[in-house]
Amino acid sequence: MISAVYPQTILALFSDSSDEAAFAPLMEGFSGVISIKNPAEQKLFVTEITSLCIEPLLVIISSRLYPEARPETVSAVRNIFPQAEILLVTLDSDPVPPLEQLAVDRVRHLLVSPADENREGISSLQEAIIKLLMKSPWKLLDCVKPGTRVHEIRLNSSEEKETLILMLENVITGDSPEMEFLRQRAALLADEMVENALYGAPRDAEGRxxxxxxxxxxxxxxxIIHFRFAFDGETLAMEITDGWGTLVPEMVIDYLARNQDHMAGESGDTGGRGLFIIWKFLDHLHVNIRPGMQTVLGGQIKADVSLDCEAPKGFTISTNYL
Amino acid sequence: MDNSFKISVSNINNSDYIELHSNIDASAEKQLQKLPYMVKNKVVRFDFSKAGRINSMGIALLLRCFRQIREEKDAEIFLKDLNTTNAMLFKMTGVFLLASHEK
Incomplete structure (x- = not known):
C-alpha cells in the first residue's frame, strides 16, 4: 500500500546483513528500496553506489555504519546525490552516535524502536520516510487521535507564560502518577518553549x-509567538512558532552535544540548556526553520511513568528556504 | 496565593537546612546569589518539597550556587524531596555531580 503511494527510489546503507535484517520489518512496504552493505574498501563503496545509476530522493544510513565505521559516508553521499534527503537511523538498542559528527554533517537523526507503531500500524521509520519523500514537516495533529481539540494561544507579553502553563496543566486531568508526571513535564516543556521564543529567538542583525x-x-x-497543544488522553503534542527564524541547525546540534556532556556551564542565557531539556523530555524533537521568517519547534510526550531520561533521543531539524 | 520564589534557612543538627518555595527561574537570581553567604555548616540540606517547576535558568542558578557552596564553604550538599521531573532534570543537567540526592 505504501509503495503504491510512494514509489520513489530509496537508497539504504547498512553495515552488514544483520543490520539490514534488523531494519527490514521497519521499512516494509516501500518497493523502491535499494540496499548496500559496507564493503571492505571505501573506494569500492563509492564505486558501488555510483554504479547503481540511480537518483534516490532519500538515502537512509544506519548508525552501525556511520559515523563510527564510515565517517565519510554522509559527505560522499552528498557529493554523489546532492539533491537527496539523508536520514541517519539508530535502533534504540544501539549506542547513540556522537552528536558532534552529526552537527558537522548536518544530518537528521531518527531513533527507531522496533515496537514503535502508530494507530495505523506504521512504524516511526516508515512515517519519517513518508514525510521526507513528501518534504512534509512534522504536524502536531499527526500525533494525537483524530478529532482531538487543538488549543492555540497567541502570546502578547511575557507575563502570559504562567497563564498558558496553567491552561495546559488544566487540560491534563486525573490524579494518577502518570498524569501528575505528565503535567510536570508538560509545564516544564511549555516553560522552556516559551522562554526560547521570548528570549532566545529575538536577535539583531549580528545575531546578538x-x-x-x-x-x-x-x-x-x-x-508573533503562537503556542499550540493537543491532548488526547494519552499523548500530548505541543509546538511553538516564533516569527524570527533565527535558530540555525548547527547551533541546535551544538547545544544538544555540549549539554549532553555537561559542558554548557552555568549561564542560562547562552548554553542552550533549555533546548537540551526540551529534547530530552520530548519523545522526538522536531525543528523546522524558515531562516529570518519563522521557527517551529515541537514534539510529543506520552503519559507514562517509566520514562528514562538517559535513553537516547532522536531529532529532526529541517530548513525551508521558501 | 503568593507564588514568588522564597528561601527559608534554619540550623538543624549542625547542618544548614534550606527550604526552597515555588518555581525556580530567573526571578530566583538575587536570592540564590546571596544563599552561599548564609551557609554556616559543612553539611547543607536543600528541601525541594515545596519547590515547583525548575526551568533551565533555575538550573543555571542552582549550579552556580552549589558550586560556590562547595568551593568557598567546603560544604557537602544533599538534596531531598525532589519530584520525579526535577530529579530527572537534575540528573540530565549534571546537578547531581555537585550535590547528592538524599532519598
Missing part, C-alpha cells in the same frame, strides 16, 4: 540576543 531571560517584555506589534 535582544532580551535577557526573566525580563518583562511585551510583544511588538508584528511579532
Amino acid at each position: 540576543k535582544l532580551y535577557s531571560k526573566g525580563q518583562f517584555r511585551v510583544m511588538k506589534e508584528n511579532e
Whole structure:
C-alpha cells in the first residue's frame, strides 16, 4: 500500500546483513528500496553506489555504519546525490552516535524502536520516510487521535507564560502518577518553549540576543509567538512558532552535544540548556526553520511513568528556504 | 496565593537546612546569589518539597550556587524531596555531580 503511494527510489546503507535484517520489518512496504552493505574498501563503496545509476530522493544510513565505521559516508553521499534527503537511523538498542559528527554533517537523526507503531500500524521509520519523500514537516495533529481539540494561544507579553502553563496543566486531568508526571513535564516543556521564543529567538542583525531571560517584555506589534497543544488522553503534542527564524541547525546540534556532556556551564542565557531539556523530555524533537521568517519547534510526550531520561533521543531539524 | 520564589534557612543538627518555595527561574537570581553567604555548616540540606517547576535558568542558578557552596564553604550538599521531573532534570543537567540526592 505504501509503495503504491510512494514509489520513489530509496537508497539504504547498512553495515552488514544483520543490520539490514534488523531494519527490514521497519521499512516494509516501500518497493523502491535499494540496499548496500559496507564493503571492505571505501573506494569500492563509492564505486558501488555510483554504479547503481540511480537518483534516490532519500538515502537512509544506519548508525552501525556511520559515523563510527564510515565517517565519510554522509559527505560522499552528498557529493554523489546532492539533491537527496539523508536520514541517519539508530535502533534504540544501539549506542547513540556522537552528536558532534552529526552537527558537522548536518544530518537528521531518527531513533527507531522496533515496537514503535502508530494507530495505523506504521512504524516511526516508515512515517519519517513518508514525510521526507513528501518534504512534509512534522504536524502536531499527526500525533494525537483524530478529532482531538487543538488549543492555540497567541502570546502578547511575557507575563502570559504562567497563564498558558496553567491552561495546559488544566487540560491534563486525573490524579494518577502518570498524569501528575505528565503535567510536570508538560509545564516544564511549555516553560522552556516559551522562554526560547521570548528570549532566545529575538536577535539583531549580528545575531546578538535582544532580551535577557526573566525580563518583562511585551510583544511588538508584528511579532508573533503562537503556542499550540493537543491532548488526547494519552499523548500530548505541543509546538511553538516564533516569527524570527533565527535558530540555525548547527547551533541546535551544538547545544544538544555540549549539554549532553555537561559542558554548557552555568549561564542560562547562552548554553542552550533549555533546548537540551526540551529534547530530552520530548519523545522526538522536531525543528523546522524558515531562516529570518519563522521557527517551529515541537514534539510529543506520552503519559507514562517509566520514562528514562538517559535513553537516547532522536531529532529532526529541517530548513525551508521558501 | 503568593507564588514568588522564597528561601527559608534554619540550623538543624549542625547542618544548614534550606527550604526552597515555588518555581525556580530567573526571578530566583538575587536570592540564590546571596544563599552561599548564609551557609554556616559543612553539611547543607536543600528541601525541594515545596519547590515547583525548575526551568533551565533555575538550573543555571542552582549550579552556580552549589558550586560556590562547595568551593568557598567546603560544604557537602544533599538534596531531598525532589519530584520525579526535577530529579530527572537534575540528573540530565549534571546537578547531581555537585550535590547528592538524599532519598
